[in-house]
Amino acid sequence: MLSRIAEALYWMGRYLERADDTARLLDVYVHRMVVQVNDERVGASLLAAMGLDPSELARIGDSSEGPIDLWQATEMLAYDADNPSSVVGSLRLARENARGLREILATEVWEALNRTYHELDNHVRAARTLGPHLLFQWVRDRVALVGGLTDTVLLHDDGWRFLTIGRCLERVDMTARLLGAVPATADASRWNGVLVSCGANDAFLRTYGGDIDQAKALSVLLLDPDFPRSVNYALAQAEMCLEQVDGSTGPSGRRQAQPRVSAAAREVGRIRSELAYTDPATLAADLNGTVMRLQAACAHASELVTQRYFQRASFIEWNVDRPA
Amino acid sequence: MSDLFDDYDAGSIRRTYDEMFDRYGRVRDTYRGVHDTLEPQSTADLAVRADGLSRAYRDRGVTFALSGQERPFPLDLVPRVLSADEWRRLEAGIRQRVRALEAFLADVYGPGEVFADGVVPRKLVHSSPHFHRQVHGLEPAGGVRIHVSGVDVIRDDHGEFRVLEDNLRSPSGVSYVMENRRVMARVFPDLFGTHAVAPVDDYPRHLLGALRSTAPVRAADPRIVVLTPGVHNSAYFEHALLARLMGVDLVEGRDLVCRDDVAYVRTTTGDERVDVIYRRIDDEFLDPVQFRPDSVLGCAGLVHSARAGNLTIANAVGNGVADDKLTYTYVPELIEYYLGEPPLLRNVDTYRLEDDDQRQFVLDRIDQMVVKPVDASGGYGLVFGPDASDEEIEQCRRDVLGDPRGYIAQPVVSLSTGPTLVDGRLRPRHLDLRPFAVNDGEKVWVLPGGLTRVALPENSLVVNSSQGGGSKDTWVLADADTSFGLDLPEPMPAAARPAVPVPLQFGPADDHERHHQQQLQQQQQIETSTMTGMTERTETEEAEPC
Numbered sequence: 012m013l014s015r016i017a018e019a020l021y022w023m024g025r026y027l028e029r030a031d032d033t034a035r036l037l038d039v040y041v042h043r044m045v046v047q048v049n050d051e052r053v054g055a056s057l058l059a060a061m062g063l064d065p066s067e068l069a070r071i072g073d074s075s076e077g078p079i080d081l082w083q084a085t086e087m088l089a090y091d092a093d094n095p096s097s098v099v100g101s102l103r104l105a106r107e108n109a110r111g112l113r114e115i116l117a118t119e120v121w122e123a124l125n126r127t128y129h130e131l132d133n134h135v136r137a138a139r140t141l142g143p144h145l146l147f148q149w150v151r152d153r154v155a156l157v158g159g160l161t162d163t164v165l166l167h168d169d170g171w172r173f174l175t176i177g178r179c180l181e182r183v184d185m186t187a188r189l190l191g192a193v194p195a196t197a198d199a200s201r202w203n204g205v206l207v208s209c210g211a212n213d214a215f216l217r218t219y220g221g222d223i224d225q226a227k228a229l230s231v232l233l234l235d236p237d238f239p240r241s242v243n244y245a246l247a248q249a250e251m252c253l254e255q256v257d258g259s260t261g262p263s264g265r266r267q268a269q270p271r272v273s274a275a276a277r278e279v280g281r282i283r284s285e286l287a288y289t290d291p292a293t294l295a296a297d298l299n300g301t302v303m304r305l306q307a308a309c310a311h312a313s314e315l316v317t318q319r320y321f322q323r324a325s326f327i328e329w330n331v332d333r334p335a
Numbered sequence: 336m337s338d339l340f341d342d343y344d345a346g347s348i349r350r351t352y353d354e355m356f357d358r359y360g361r362v363r364d365t366y367r368g369v370h371d372t373l374e375p376q377s378t379a380d381l382a383v384r385a386d387g388l389s390r391a392y393r394d395r396g397v398t399f400a401l402s403g404q405e406r407p408f409p410l411d412l413v414p415r416v417l418s419a420d421e422w423r424r425l426e427a428g429i430r431q432r433v434r435a436l437e438a439f440l441a442d443v444y445g446p447g448e449v450f451a452d453g454v455v456p457r458k459l460v461h462s463s464p465h466f467h468r469q470v471h472g473l474e475p476a477g478g479v480r481i482h483v484s485g486v487d488v489i490r491d492d493h494g495e496f497r498v499l500e501d502n503l504r505s506p507s508g509v510s511y512v513m514e515n516r517r518v519m520a521r522v523f524p525d526l527f528g529t530h531a532v533a534p535v536d537d538y539p540r541h542l543l544g545a546l547r548s549t550a551p552v553r554a555a556d557p558r559i560v561v562l563t564p565g566v567h568n569s570a571y572f573e574h575a576l577l578a579r580l581m582g583v584d585l586v587e588g589r590d591l592v593c594r595d596d597v598a599y600v601r602t603t604t605g606d607e608r609v610d611v612i613y614r615r616i617d618d619e620f621l622d623p624v625q626f627r628p629d630s631v632l633g634c635a636g637l638v639h640s641a642r643a644g645n646l647t648i649a650n651a652v653g654n655g656v657a658d659d660k661l662t663y664t665y666v667p668e669l670i671e672y673y674l675g676e677p678p679l680l681r682n683v684d685t686y687r688l689e690d691d692d693q694r695q696f697v698l699d700r701i702d703q704m705v706v707k708p709v710d711a712s713g714g715y716g717l718v719f720g721p722d723a724s725d726e727e728i729e730q731c732r733r734d735v736l737g738d739p740r741g742y743i744a745q746p747v748v749s750l751s752t753g754p755t756l757v758d759g760r761l762r763p764r765h766l767d768l769r770p771f772a773v774n775d776g777e778k779v780w781v782l783p784g785g786l787t788r789v790a791l792p793e794n795s796l797v798v799n800s801s802q803g804g805g806s807k808d809t810w811v812l813a814d815a816d817t818s819f820g821l822d823l824p825e826p827m828p829a830a831a832r833p834a835v836p837v838p839l840q841f842g843p844a845d846d847h848e849r850h851h852q853q854q855l856q857q858q859q860q861i862e863t864s865t866m867t868g869m870t871e872r873t874e875t876e877e878a879e880p881c
Contacts, residue, residue, distance in 0.1 A: 018842070018843060021842075022842035022843075025840075025842070026842075029839070041524065042517075042520050042521065061839065062837050062838040062839045063838075095839075095841060096839050104841075104842065108842065140380075141383060141384065141387060141522070142521060142522060142523065142524045142525070143524070144521035144522070144524070145387075184839075184840075188837070199540060200534065200536060200537065203536070213579070215582075216579060216580065216581075216582040217582065218582075219582060220543070220581060220582025220583060221539050221540055221543045221580055221581040221582045221583075222540070222543065222582075223540075303837075306837050309840075310837075310840060313840055321843070
């Protein structure tokens, strides 16, 4: 499979997942803030969670001083098409990658994603007047549709595996970001919000009932082997896909003293084992450290995947010697 | 500026109390934010929002069954707002009432001192169809019989809250409180503005806590189930929602079995013991051994299991005797008798029709009275004097004379009004309020707010959903004294956050490359098109939906 194709699939997966997770995250934040209390620091903490500097606000033409309120943060993280980390921006990038994959992607997948892209403007316009929930709900629906199609009509070959690796790593990264934004003093209703934004509320209720605390919430979000949106599950799936795309390496005929896994698979496996074999109490006590390690591992794994599979010629700009 | 409030005929003309405007047509402070957000909206804007509300309800399946038809519960766009101060008074009154009724029930099904002391006649209780000898002497775990109650209150002409009735059996409607808030925040976020509104999503946690703490002592980690009559019940949505949010099983009668005074739920891995049943079916259907023998909704042996101390039934069997509308007339006395406190919330004036003088008084002016059967709920069987036809009045008179114990009469109380969206304009419509209280044996917790029901037909005073009523999201505003656990801003500990945000990762840094490629392609196209004369080629290539 072509490196370029593999890479585009990988990033398509990541951006799709990012759009979905960002929409979920914002939906819960906005809902919570709207219903309860308008906390001025929330905008800044949202931006920080998404790895953005508040100074970027200037770019969307809002140069007002003072704390960033929720609506500015929403503007930037949801609607701003020029911001590649916004919901709209992520979808645009996902579609941009898919565009170069039309011969690979099943028609239905491409059409679903492309239609999403073309309808974005309408939904953004509606959301601006009638509240952002409309957009978030719609984005979640569309991403679920595209995701469902990739799982059902796409050939589950290496291409699909790269797409899935992208989705899984992004899911881990976004879950880590979300957890990093939860204050240490979070109460039950705050954790409830976190669970909802990860789509984990029903999974949680089925597991533990209505009694929410940090330890239980973390066990579902980080460790649950049966919950598809848990970090553990996503890592395991990424690991499996990495091992499968790695199947044909090594000199043939010679036995090898170590398992034939790529560095990326090792990195993903390492962080998964670290989670699985660390005392849950320790994970919870050093939540911040856990979050940082998860993010670092995702970034590292992503680099390793890129190095290993996505070889590309570095761009060379040729100077033309023009005759004077 | 729009004309939403034009011709809003608030309390100034009629004598009723309006929630938003005072007698002089000025906006009350509690409603300032809501009023100012609504006023500039156009009718079309509101229509879109209202449409969003009902679509959200349809999608989520928030419906109730009206005469066998499934309908979305009408939710009005304009919330009902209570100040923290008003709420504190109301809450204290409800707590007091629940404590007194709890004591009354314990007495009725126990020593009966209240009869001996002549506070209420023994006949009053024993003639109630909801008095069940079967549970006499049954000591419920934790001493709680009224785990959940809904005390219906209204505002009278002076704006004072008065209790209209108590619901101590299985009051429904709390799911609408939670759903209303969720949907309102999604569809109309601007309305919340800068208000700090007390959250309502804590209810399932409090209910679960109360069911746990009133479980039989044996159970360290009690197994709790919600017992529903089934999908055809009008409140099935609520049963499912509560079970889901508490993370407990929703069971029907056929899922349960009792053996040797222990209740079990049938599972694929055999019968599992049940400790607490939060039941949403009436006493009469709960246990065919004790009550209606033809009931298929309940399970034989539940009352015995409860009596043996192996099972908590919430709410307890026989509570109906305390929310009987005739008992209602004695509640102020009961509060003084059991708690030694003056009642904080007044009743609506009520005539006991058993009393010859009072009955004669009522029958003389029956066209100005509301006559209610003592044991019905949901507005069924109610005769509203001023609106009733001559035949209905005559029928009502005969009913009362035939069974004076079966009815009470109240003068027509004008409920307060609040702005409600009707045909694109805001119009005053009558409201009541049902706050929900949860008793865990130590403390009575009242869900801030409650269900505001609104009578949608003009001038109608009957708010029951079974009679064409709708509801409103009900806000209690937090203030400095009562924060409702809202985590008001507190400084973020510096160490809690990485100093530098971890940036998101992005795909190949090929923006440059891609840009370059695009340019090349474009150049190429321009060159081709200039050669062939197809100048719009570049345009179509870009704009064509792929």
